[in-house]
Amino acid sequence: MQIEENKNEEFKPCIVAFCCNWCSYAGADLAGSSRLTYPADVKIIRVPCSCRVNPLFILRAFQRGADGVIICGCHPGDCHYTTGNYYARRRMTLLFGMLDYLGIERERTRVEWVSAAEGAKFAATMSDFIDTVTKLGRNRKLRDLRCKE
Amino acid sequence: MLRLSADKLDKLFSAISDAKELYLPVEENGSSKFDKWSEETQVNLNRLNTVKSPKDLFFPQSEDLMRFKKEGKKITVDTPDENCKEFVVFGVRACDVKSIEVLDRVFLSEPVDTYYESKRKAATIVSLACSEPEESCFCNIFGIDATEPAADVSTWLADDYLYWEAKTEKGEALTESIKSVFEQAEDTSAVDAQKENVKAIIEKLPLSGLNLDYFKNNDMMDIFNSEKWDELYEACLGCGTCTFVCPTCQCYDIRDYDTGHGIVRYRCWDSCMYSDFTLMAGGQPRTTQKERFRQRFMHKLVYFPMNNDGEFSCVGCGRCVNKCPVRLNIAKVIRALGGEV
Amino acid sequence: MSRNDMLIPKVAVITGITTQTPDVKTYKVNAPEGGKPFEHMPGQCAMLSIPGISEAMISITSSPTNKEYMEFSIKRCGCLTEAIHALEEGDEITVRGPLGNHFPVESELKGKDLVFIAGGIGLAPLRSVINYCLDNRDDYGEIDIVYGSRTKQDLVGFEEIQNVWAKAPNVNVYLTIDNPQEDWDGHVGFVPNYVKELNLSVDKTVLMCGPPIMIKFTLQGLIELGFTKEQIYTTMELRMKCGIGKCGRCNIGSKYVCKDGPVFRFDELDELPDEY
């Protein structure tokens, strides 16, 4: 599977968003049904819980051409499985620290807690993240050259 | 014989690389490898062996074989160009020269591997005689003379001069093209003295006395069933270090990689030490590390000679001796099974 | 720019699919321009591949006497075979071959009485020889076919066995299944036992293929009956990648199964380490 690259001259980042089924995925729905707009460059991948996101998923997304990866989960304390997002929080903190340590731009990864009721927050978060990543430009450091066209 | 002052080596390298790409032992970031020469490269001709052997130039650790494109149900196969740019490898030790002969027996036997062949044809190999063998060396037991390396051109670094002697047509051609950097060596006594000296040193090296008779004179199944294997393999971690630093190991894997816009089929080095090497949907014929460990050495010391006129698939370069994380190696295997004279 | 290397496959198209058993399908394969991708001898193999999945060694089940197409019987058991089972008529795959040696149909086997012993999908490589022999019927003596599988449904090519082989002159077909079944009135029992019951005359030549456990016990049985290892051939399978004796995967002793095999006589196997 290849995340399609926009070949227009103007840089449009490719964003992968891992969204928890119980909150932010519904938040995205709400954003949609409330007719809130956010750029269409976000590819949402639904996961059962933010702690389902294996660091490999994030690296794979970058490998295949993502310019930014965002993980959205339930607010701490609100996890459908009680504690999943607490574990995710530690894992992602460490992983992001490592990516930074390896010289990968730290703004390319983000974790955001978005509940099912926060459609507006979802849209705003995505717009903001896209802005940040757009400023950074194309992800060149964590990319598999074989996947380049 | 020709010669050139050792402080003018850069001149030689730049003359060679004017016409062809030049690869030679390079020191980089705490490691060494055969790499392309440019004025900035840190050449190291004192290091006896690079970590990866020059086999990487003929049989790269990873190599694209072909590309597939799928359109609907249609598949098209796209293969890379067969022609390879001519290149020169400089500073290949006698053991590594021999290892390329071993690889030739595998890849140039029918059916010929054209990927290897094209690079092999494009290469001119310039060897460099050893002046300071180390304790891990045992090329002599395979009949290799470290002081008289084969290849297209042989060279010696002795007494601040590089002595140069073309041995084949390819070597003559290369010499002709860069003739101007050399002077005629009237006196080659420095080379002779070095040869004498190094031969005496080799006599004294701890592994020089290893004996291969056991592997020559015993039945394959007797060696295979030897009880010694039980003890030998014990510490083996099952990593692939020995395989990947080995100049003669030639096993490979073929894999497909979906790039999202076509499929690349590539091959890469593989190791018989890995548990998934022989794993099938239906089971695993080599169930423990013992079998895998035994396979590697049986192949080098017994199976390969059986198929190749008694030629061993080890050249005594000592890389596995130096690099094994737990210091197991072929020398230990030869000694444990076969003993010494 | 086509390059000639044994690692580079040819494109082929699937022109027919027959579902043989719940997990075995037989595929007719042609070159895109028609005809066969290449010629082969009975017992030889080919590397089939779906680019992007992987490549695997599969025996060619059709006889070389079939001039129109090639056939492969494939049991679903791994990653690639799973993907092949999902293919449809008209889909393209890649093949390369012929690889390996073949049964000595033109030499040692000529004029002999032949016994074919197969279990399950093990019939696939033997089917090539059986049909070759039937198409050159005068060159061979009496033919016995002993074939067993777990259930009636798992017998590969049941129709061909009943309608073609069983009706051919001087051919005896013996079928068996592991356990009794309602719509089965034939023999019930494991192949090795059945072979012993059949009391085959010991001057025949045996060609055998099946799961390792079947091979092991049938071989024992045949030796007890008085057969020698020189009379018994089998065809083997190991993990393979290159198919030309270079990648090292299928190396047993001094042999490479892909190049020196897959067909071996049991006296040859005796001289090799037991790593298959």
Add this chain to the structure above:
Amino acid sequence: MQRVIDKVKELLANGVADRVLAWKVGEFPYDRIPGVFKDDLDGLCYDSFSACNLSKYLINETKKDGRVLVLMKPCDSYGVNLLIKEHRIDREKIYILAVPCNCKVDIEKIKDSGIKGIIDIAEEGDVLKINTVYGQKELDRRQVLCDKCLSCQGKKHVIYDEIIEDDEQQNIEKTDRMEAVEELEAMSPEERFAFWRSELSKCIRCNACRNVCPACSCNKCIFDNTDTGVAAKSNADSFEENMFHIIRAFHVAGRCTDCGECSRVCPQNIPLHLLNRKFIKEINELYGEFQAGEDAVTTGPLTFFTMEDAEPDVVYKKGRD
């Protein structure tokens, strides 16, 4: 070290175990191979070159019958605790003899100093007397110690049944183990990227770091499992090594005992311990000091949390002026 051999003999004679896992002499005076001895202790050796961590070998050893006596250096003992905690080894089946350690010598460093053709090495105090085919050489052993020893956690054994007390004074100047990590952190992202790019691109995917690691004890590694789609075994692209090493470091995060074996065995001399130490440093700073293998019961930092944990954006805030 005669003391150690005598003790082993005594313990075996007393029947505490029926075999001993220790270091065995090899081809060269500096070869120390992990090995199991039964009655004949010929070749058993413990000296400056016994650098291999034996703890991982216990996984296989404890699958066998009987009890095994194992020699443990201070740094290796953390691995034993970790493996006990993760139920990889059965405490009942091992008898641990703690042996003192005054840092190990790195043969590569000796060779890098230009010494070739080593026939014999004798140790006299801090002096290594090296006999080579090119003549007699001398070296100060403190100049050629293993990197992992220069910044180890000290001489404390965290688990043992019996201990051979240390009678030597530590005379080696240790460095702070986080020094190199901090240096990297102080670099700009571009410099860090260049550093890691050049280090990791040397990787030949031999898996030595993984196979030697006491924390890497999965029965089947994710990188060996073709079903995961990441089972690439080549260094076909810079991304591959990046991914392999990041994920491996992440898998051992909170479990890495910092024994330093990964860097020691790397044939390409990649400073892999700097990845693991980064995680250790972050964990210590964010979630409180934690030393994996300190004991065999404390829950690891990645299988634990508090409500007040830092949000992942601490990473962005760090070092921001």
